[in-house]
Amino acid sequence: MIQRLLVANRGEIARRVFATCRRLGIETVAVHSDADAGMPFVAEADRAVRLPGNTPADTYLRADLVIEAARRSGADAIHPGYGFLSENAAFAQAVIDAGLTWVGPPPEAIEAMGDKVRAKEIAEKAGVPVLTAPEDPTEADLPLLVKASAGGGGRGMRVVRTLDRLEAEIEAARAEAESAFGDGTVFVEPYVEAGRHVEVQLVAAEDPDVGTVVEVFGTRDCSVQRRHQKVVEEAPAPALSPRSRVTMEEAAASLAQRIGYRGAGTVEFLHDPATDRFFFLEMNTRLQVEHPVTELVRDEDLVALQIAVAEGRGLARTVRGDRALAAYDQGHAIEVRLYAEDASYVPQSGRLLTFDLPADGAFDRLASSGIRVDSGFASGDEVSTFYDAMLAKVMAWAPTREQAIRMLVAALRRARIHGVTTNRDQLVEILTDPVFVAGEMTTTWLESRPISAESPGDSPSIDRTALVAGALMLAADDAARRRVQQGVPAAWRNVVSEPQRTTFEGHDPVEWWGTRDGFAVDGATVLEVSPTHARLEVDGVVTETRGHISSVRPGAPREVWVDSPVGSARLREVPRFTDPDDAVASGSLLAPMPGTVVAVKVETGAEVAAGDVVLVLEAMKMQHTVTAPHDGTVTEINVEPGSQVASGEVLAVVATKEVEEPA
Known part of the structure; x- marks a missing residue:
């Protein structure tokens, strides 16, 4: 049995795993970067180990440091959470080789599903429908989608609408994938314009008598996306035919059986509402960000089931006793991802002066109608530039989908969030949109609908x-x-x-x-x-x-x-009198957010045209280009690669060209 578990992650997911461990009587260990030293997840752990540095590459992505932290703290198991090393087969194997219990699937399953080309081949052999593009596509096969084999989150992904752009988009996707994942392998498949993202949650265990046993925990809809990143998730998937639901669940179970899967996993499908057909997208060999909506409608603790499987207890007898696993959905649950970002999806950072979200529970199932908030932040915490900008997952459970929508909207409107700009107002817009209320959203809907261009929290239409x-x-x-x-x-x-x-x-x-x-x-x-x-x-x-x-x-x-x-x-507030020292020279390029300068593309004295890239800033795992506002000459460069800058800091100045007066 696991006695002390280290979570190789941070923030909300670390707190989520700690909550289950407390209920099970398992001691906890946190690892943290210097930037995260004062965060709630560190204080909640029984023990904490510092990983020197700030960036993920120096800390949470260092498998050697994480395993050493487990040794120093006396942990006998590691849970990877999601992101970072959670789908790294080499890390999983290193944990096992170190004599620790790995709370996750076998390294072989992670490796098989991590390569999307190989995963599609395995899925096809398991009888799961897949999207396949012809070797020599014609106009009739358009549009097409170029995807990175090793990636996710929209990186290394390109939509091709004309054949003359196919090779160029393949090369662009390959370069982006190589930069982001170290693997430039890409593939091409048909692009479903108005598809829905539907996924199946499962937990598998090894039974000594019958082999792999797979329990399916229903469907989720994650169609509301922007830039291929999920924004709203719900369970069960609405407006899905009973035939498709059953067939999807059977396909997911078949795939898990074929690869000898163990632990919690999610099989993602693209559903075409026009034909009621679905196709395999990928399998996530970890706990999903959106797993709580499944917990709410099934009254289960998926982290507890992960631990049970890792301890070899299987699924026949869960940590909750002899009660059978829930076999059907109870009510409806919806989750939104609350981000520190502006209306154009630019991540924000700074101190959360007030962070008060109305909730009936956190990191737990709800026995009755209520709001659950899973978050890695509290009032007074600093939203860093080093990590993802998600502040919290806000969820509502109710007997019906309509009630859940109404409750979630009310909770978001009652929230008090001061200090950083968030997408809270946009989430309310989405949840109250007639398309969402009717359950007719697709993966392209959000980016095609007119979202308010005003920055949340800065609306001039305020009462x-x-x-x-x-x-x-x-x-x-x-x-x-x-x-x-x-x-x-x-x-x-x-x-x-x-x-x-x-x-x-x-x-x-x-x-x-x-x-x-x-x-x-x-x-x-x-x-x-x-x-x-x-x-x-x-x-x-x-x-x-x-x-x-x-x-x-x-x-x-x-x-x-x-x-x-x-x-x-x-x-x-607009001051009555302006301090001359606060004046900014015309043509000044200001940092849109705190971050790190990763590249300076011009030198002082260079001639630039409007739109030319002057420098590149990195914040929250994203790169942002700072461009010339007009034609002119670069008269000042105040930073260099590696410089840490504050929001509003003058990075460079581009002066307009002086026009000589005729003699």
């Missing part, structure tokens, strides 16, 4: 009452900070003339007066104000707005994050 509340909270904050005349009401004057004005970027000024009794605003009755909340009555309706005031840096304009019944917003 006017919230603007007034934000302005009054700033005034109350000014009054609270005064060191003299503290008994005098804020902004009070003996002779009232002009109103006070507070202006937020992108909004009309808010006018207010300071009175003997507090504050006055035209069109509203001010009932109560403090630096953290305001109660206003407008047309007989009382509204309470809560807020958090911060500044980007000392002396900089303040920001107030407001939460009202109609939504949340970040409001940036």
Whole structure:
């Protein structure tokens, strides 16, 4: 039996595995980078081992350091979580060779399914439908999809719509795959324009009498994607015919049987609603990010089942006693991935001033209707530039899909998230869209629908009452900070003339007066104000707005994050007077986020055209190009490769060309 388990991962998934270990009485060990030293998952573990460095390549991807950490901490088992080394067959074998229990599938199964070309061949032999493109495609075979054999997450993937672009797209995909995965192998398959991403969760174990036993835990729909990254997942998959559901589950079980699979795994399919046919995509030989929706509708603990299989106890007798495994779905569960990113999907970083998500449970099954939140963050934590930008998975379970949607929307609207921009508003838009409500979404739907271009939290359409509340909270904050005349009401004057004005970027000024009794605003009755909340009555309706005031840096304009019944917003105060030292020269290229400079493409004095790449910045496992805003000359380069930069820092300056006046 496992006594002490090390999780070779971080954040939310580490906390998720720790939660099950606590219920089972298993001690836990965390490994962490320097950037993660203060994160909740480290504090929750019984023991923690530092992996020197910050980047994944220096820490969580170092198999030797992880195994050494297990030895030093006395761990007798390793759980890989998801991502990082979770689907690395060599790491799995190294764990086994070190005499440790590997909580995952056999290395041979990981290797077989890790190569997508080989995986398709195995699936086809197992009788699973696969997509196959002809060796010499014609116009009738278009569109086609070029995919990296070793990759995922949309990297090394290209859609080909004209035959003359096929070779070029193959070469581009091969180069991208080589860079991202160290393997440039690609293949071509037919591209289903309006397909759905449906997957089957399974757990397999070895029975000494009958061999591999596979238990299937139903379907999930993960069709809501952007850039081939999942955004919303749900179980069971809606609008799927009973025939397709049963056939998919049988195909997934057949594939697992064929490769002698053990542990938790997911077989992914592309379903064509037009023909009700499905095709094998890949098998993920690990726990999926979206596994909680299956736990909610099956009332099972998939991590506990992983541990049971690793300990050799199989599935006949689970950790929950003699009760049989759930054989059917109970109700409906939906999960959204809450990211620190703006409306254009650019990752954000910074300190989470407030991170309050309403939940009835975390890292656990729910016995009744409720909200579950699995997160690696808490208020005050820093969202680093080194790792994925996902803040939390927010889930709702209810007896029906319609109820689950309504509950999840309400939970997101009640959330208080201050300090970084998130995709919370976009998630609400998606969940309330008629296409999603009807269960008619496809893998291309999200990128084809018009998502609001406004940055979440910066919407100029915010309710006017919230603007007034934000302005009054700033005034109350000014009054609270005064060191003299503290008994005098804020902004009070003996002779009232002009109103006070507070202006937020992108909004009309808010006018207010300071009175003997507090504050006055035209069109509203001010009932109560403090630096953290305001109660206003407008047309007989009382509204309470809560807020958090911060500044980007000392002396900089303040920001107030407001939460009202109609939504949340970040409001940036426009200072009455501008400090000349804060002025930025025309043509300055500013860092869009904190990160690391990985390449500088030009030198000082170089002539550039609008759109030319000046430098490349890396943040949160993504590279972002910084381009010239106009034709001109590079007059300043303030960074070099390896430089760490802050958001808004001036990286370079491109001056416009001076036009000589005619003599």
